[in-house]
Amino acid sequence: MAKNKIVHIPKFRMADSGSKGIKLNKLDPGTEVAGEHSIAFPHRDDHYMLVIIEQGKLGGNIDFEKIESEGPFLMVVFPGQVHLLTPQTPLSGWIIDFDPALVDPQLRNDLDSRCKYLLPMHQSPSDAAFRQVQKLLTVIQALYEQPSDTRHKAIAAILTGVLHIINGLALHIAETGSRKNNRPQQIKQQFLALLYQHYNEWKKPSEYAKRLAISTAHLNDTLKQLTGRSTMSIIQEHCVMEAERLLHFTDLSVNEISYRLGYPNPSHFIAIFKAQRGITPLRYRVQSI
Structure with a gap:
């Protein structure tokens, strides 16, 4: 009997947390990590996961x-x-799904563009930020354990404060300490936010530039200055990353993946993939098994 074809990467929604879109798990040595879904295999979520590891x-x-890191550190899974x-090893800290x-939207854009990497907590500025985050999470935990029906508003407000601290920490780590014109960074952040939402629809840099109310040339120059890559290259890289996920974790054919990513001509998609990765999608699938 033929096995069922895998056409989707497992994706989990947040269960009803009792706190209106926020689920907190306190990590303590000797206790297992509780989860709303199985984490025994690769998957994706429809929500953010904030991981704060003290030890x-x-x-x-x-x-x-x-990923292989030892606390203290924090990270955001998007x-x-x-x-x-x-x-x-046994962990102490917190996991917050939200x-x-x-x-x-502005804070979400900032997190998307700055926080897709581990933030270490062993530098003096980050030590202070980490202590602030710890204090706020302790307050969130106390509220979370209360039976009040209105606790979710306070929890959401404090969580927003935590995310602003993390965003500021990420900005501090990314910069050299000197004041810079932040308009190019804003353009980059806004572009990436649009890309994450529309990558399977918009393939032309002009479509993003139009939404940002700037010229295509200005968008391209800005991204090249900040990343060393052209707008088109970044768009294609994002699509190829999603293709890699689908090639590795599903049984979709190369043609099916091409259509799902918004490339009606599979030959064009294959050429883009090969230009980005140096091998064809089918060869990538064979090597990744």
Whole structure:
């Protein structure tokens, strides 16, 4: 009997947390990590996951990037990222799942563009930020354990404060300390936010430039200055990353993946993939097994 064809990467929604889109798990040595869904295999979520590790070692991978770090550190797993995280030692800290709707668009854009990597907490500025985050999470935990029907508003407000601290920390780490014109960074952040939402619809840089109310040339120059890559290259890289996920974790054919990503001509998609990765999608699938 033929096995069922895998056409989707497992994706989990937040269960009813009792706190209107926020689920908190306190990590303590000797206790297992509780979850709303199985984390024994790679999957993605429809929500954010904020991981704060005070002590202990965490391993795994996020979108094929190996993760192996020892606390203290924090990281954000974003909606749609394929991930598998496994404790290597007993952990202390917190895991907070939260609905994207709880975060205002500007803060969400900032997090998307700055926080897709581990934030270490061993530098003096980050030590102070980490202590602030710890204090606020302790308050969130106390509220979370209360039976009040109105607690979710206070929890959401404090969580927003935590995310602003994390965003500021990420900005501090990314910059050299000197004041810079932040308009190029704003353009980059707004472009990436649009890309994450429309990558399977919009393939032309002009479509993003039009929505940003700037010229295509200005968008391209800005991204080249900040990333060293052209607008088109970044668009294609994002599509190829999603293709890698689908090639590795589903049984969709190359043609089906091409159509799903918004490329009606599979030959064009294959050429883009090969230009980005140096091999064809089918060869990538064989090598990734």
